[in-house]
Amino acid sequence: MTYVPIGHDATVYAPPAETPEPELYHPKTFIGKYIWSQDAKVIAIQYSITAIGVGLVALVLSWLMRLQLGFPNTFSFIDPSAYLQMVSMHGMIMVIYLLTALFLGGFGNYLIPLMVGARDMVFPYLNMLSYWIYLFAVLLLLASFFVPGGPTGAGWTMYPPQAILTGAPGAGWGIILMLVSLAFFIVGFTMGGLNYVVTVLQARTRGMTLMRMPLTVWAIFTATILALLAFPALFVSAIMMTLDLTLGTSFFMPGIVSQGKQLGYGGGSPVLFQHLFWFFGHPEVYIVALPAFGIVSDILSVNARKNIFGYRMMVWAIVGIGALSFVVWAHHMYVSGMNPYFGFFFATTTLIIAIPTALKVYNWVLTLWQGNIRLNVPMLFAIGFIFTFIHGGLTGIFLGNVAVDLALSDTMFVVAHFHMVMAIAPVLVVMGAIYHWYPKMTGRMLDDTLGKIHFWVTFLGSYAIYLPMHYLGFLGVPRRYYAMGDTYFVPDSAQSLNASITIAALVVGVFQLLFLYNLVWSYFKGKPSGDNPWEATTLEWQTADTPPKHGNFGPELPVVYRWAYDYSVPGAAKDFIPQNEPPDLSAAGAGVPRT
Amino acid sequence: MTNEALTNPASLPVENGLKGVVSDWSSDQRAFKKVPWGKAMMWVFLLSDTFVFASFLVSYMTVRISTTVPWPNVSKVFSLTVGGQEVPLLLIAIMTFILISSSGTMAMAVKFGYQKDRRKTALLILATAAFGATFVGMQAFEWTKLIMEGVRPWGNPFGAPQFGSSFFMITGFHGFHVSVGVVFLLIMAAKVWRGDLDRETPGFLTGRRGNYEMVEIMGLYWHFVDLVWVFIFAFFYLW
Amino acid sequence: MTHAESHGHANPAPAKLEGQAHPISVYLWIWGLLFVLSFFSYLVDYFHFQGFLRWSLILLFMFLKAGLIIAIFMHMAWERLALVYAILVPTGRS
């Protein structure tokens, strides 16, 4: 057993492997390799394609919604019920079936094993099941478009009682399918999530300490833990609501007179559902946001050719945000009729969470400071993210403050806020990340010109959409309204704003098709990328093959000697030093010792 | 890291106490030293499952407080008549003892598993499964009895309708856990009996080689089911 | 951590056999204790204790039982502290 020195400090040694490598499952047929695959990379791509596919459905739904808001009463197929159904399905798909699945199922599966230097996830079979259950959940969800009554129209929050009473569209089949689909999603996700957590904790390569992991891994890891602890609340509430609906139990149902008829319910608590939902729902925001934070940190560092500023601070900020996100849920419920004194506690915790978040923003900006910036497409998206995220974060401080929230909650301001902070910002990161890792997945670069056009339209377009929306919110225009009209306080000019928002949304949407075209075109015709086109240090760029083969790293797993951010190290031959490069090959003793 | 670690490559440097926590977390490869993947995964899963049951119990407590109709007297409802005398909660008490017994046999099965005592392990696992099956059977009896008495998820003759809903939901979900556990216990018993774990035969679906750690992982799950029952017993039956 | 020292590393067996090896009497003892505690919980109901006393007793027995199961049957008392904290901290916080 030979010891290899790791780190710059020669007294620190890499211990031998603690466990023998398990045998990988070796598929023999095409189906075993690409369909029922147990390879995390293939599963990741399956996850991504499914998520993007269902995301396109949600994108189309958002166009229809905007058409109604921008040009009310011009399209016969959008009636008030249909509008609410579009709102609900758009929200649910985007938050859970697209963003959660894409960040954790897609990027998580692809990047975690590669970045921590593992052959695969620790339980590949479970990982495969995870994807297929996810796919089943998606199909169930989409099936609800074709059942009598259509999909649920109770909003993505599905608050009872309206979600299961006749006044809301899809109160029969639609909501059942939605709840069952969510339950399956959670079961499937838990299978994947266990894998991610255990892989990060127990299957890192030699020399890969936790504090040497790229921030992407840290972020996805933390987000997965959040998901594992938050999804149970949604799971339980989905079960209870299904029982309320099918068996007539009264968990969430007080005594109710609906449309002149006395219902047989009594004694339940609708606010209980909201507590459970937001106990899941708020961490969910960070399940979506944290991976974005991590990925952005890495993209910024690579393209600024600088180490990330305050790595440890960043890690602790991620963990801190994760922990805090469990004690702020009721800030979604300031006006929900719960005991108003809760407002004091939750407003305080909510604003405390702004501290680590602001810290991260400062660190990103300081990473850029005096960097040798390469303004390529992923970098553009990352910088775009910083803008939109700051923007969304600031409006979040408005809303977190309970007294201000009183006026703004349930208005278009909220819509603008959460789209800025958890739709546009993470989606920009998703796109940046695809531009960044596409070369590793396919061996070809995405087209640069198309990418730049795509970025500028998306970035500027989203401001064209959401800036005016903030203004509408200040006016008090409520969200989830099929049409306004007949009000004293909304000026007529609001309608022309709405129309312009709609046009911007359509344009931005259409340009996403350009992105899809780029994805397909580049797969066949793109410029070959080589192993490490961005000259990055992390392990996934140091694989023997591009795209990496099953087992990721060829015959021997890499040994890690340094953290993930050795860019522009003074005295080094290159401006980046891969994590697995032994110190004696580069300028020995350079830099600060990091263990 | 100490010099001893460098001079003695046969054992990994393992520190204990709080220092051990720090050194484990800051080490490479594994944060939990000497914990196999499967066991780590089971612990994380149980953590997640804890939140499921916690949500169930918290919801049950909330509706119990929020409901306007008085809650039935639980120890009356679950009483059995033995020899003309009503004994409160008798069945539940027996069920509790049975589940605890199964936990005991499981713990011993784990112990013998690590001693590679194939026969004893298999028999103890079988005993655990039998206890588990008995528990489920008694639960079925309890359900039948209540349903005969007119308890339904949407209402019951004793009081608040949420009593029936919570009862069927929580015990149903717990019973489901027990049943799944029994099935896996039987599979595990067969594996142990056939000697799959000694020969390290690859599993039927996953292709992973068998080993006795599996018994402990199974045991963790089983004890967890017992653990949940402790809480259900306290909050549902004794409240 | 005296347990960890006396049990976890007392047996310098090859790595394969290492695991949780404790004398069977420990399990039997705990088994018996759990029986007794459950019986006490049951008695709380049987004797119709009410109010604060009832609740403190029920919770006390509940936590004792839960603690014994987790610590001994699930071997947490003998696990690496790193794992122990990783499990207890999130549970305790919620």
Next chain:
Amino acid sequence: MLAPGLVVWAKFVNVPDEAAEVEVVSQQWHWSYRFPGKDGVLGTVNSRFVDDTNPFGMNPDDPHGKDDVLVASQEVHLPIGKPVKMLLRSKDVLHNFAIAEMRVKMDMVPGMVPYMWFTPTRTGKFDVLCQELCGTGHFTMRGRLVVEDEGAFGTWLAGHPTYAQTSARVAGDAETGKALYAACGACHGAAGEGNAALHAPRLSGQGDWYVKQQLKYFKQGVRGAHKDDEFGRTMAPMAAILADDTAIDNVVAYIKSFPVAPASAAKEARSDRRAGDQYARACGICHGAKGQGIQAMNAPRLAGLDDWYLDTQLKNFKTRIRGTHPDDKYGSQMNLIAATLIDEKATRDLVAYISAMR
């Protein structure tokens, strides 16, 4: 930033002692209000008591409830400069009582009574919106708050009945009504079957509450006063013949005695799937799946009405000839809904579908 926010919130949470209590009652998709009356105490309510004769769910045995003033209207008036504590009650699902210009809002949760308070400082009319998604009609759930001086407020409040008065109302006398109906029968037909040539709609089968309400509207000039409402304008002077509420009650009682089965030959039922879908998704939620009308939703019976009448009224709503009068309690909802009929054909198909209902 946090500290001043919390101070403001503390003010919002702690209601001043002198605040007057007003209860807001919400249901899909209306507002109504209840004032405590002379004794200053609101009577107890329970959802078990709710039915068509007691829409507020008042407890009939509670003496405090007898003098409660019931305002069955989307519009509420409040005196200027007086703090009010709004008690928020919902009959069915979650709603949210929000006055955008006053920057107040709070959810209404069935089974609970959340509260909020504010002091109106400016006279005028303000929109009350529901801001918690409450079903298909969510966007039509509009109320109105009128802030005025004490005197005007007192007059307005006095114009609404107390619970004791509403429960003491006697049914109309059909015999007396029969004589009064003679004038109506000339156009609407002796058995209320309607007359296409005179554009007089069918009355038989229609809910008595609705006929009563419309008669009052005609009489007060709420309906039929618009210059473009050709047929409404013929009805307005006719309604004026009925001297008082008792006369209206009597004639309505007589109309109620008409057989529901329409005299004219039933048209063959149409199976236009598109229009049927549209009806079920938009109209049927309030008017009932078979067009039977639901009093609790303030939605009249549609089944049995003739196509020419439906067509005229839908167009009147769409072009805002009907429903926009400030005293028309629920007409504005139909304005918003009728606006979704985007063209002539959509209206025609829907009317054809509804008029085939029996």
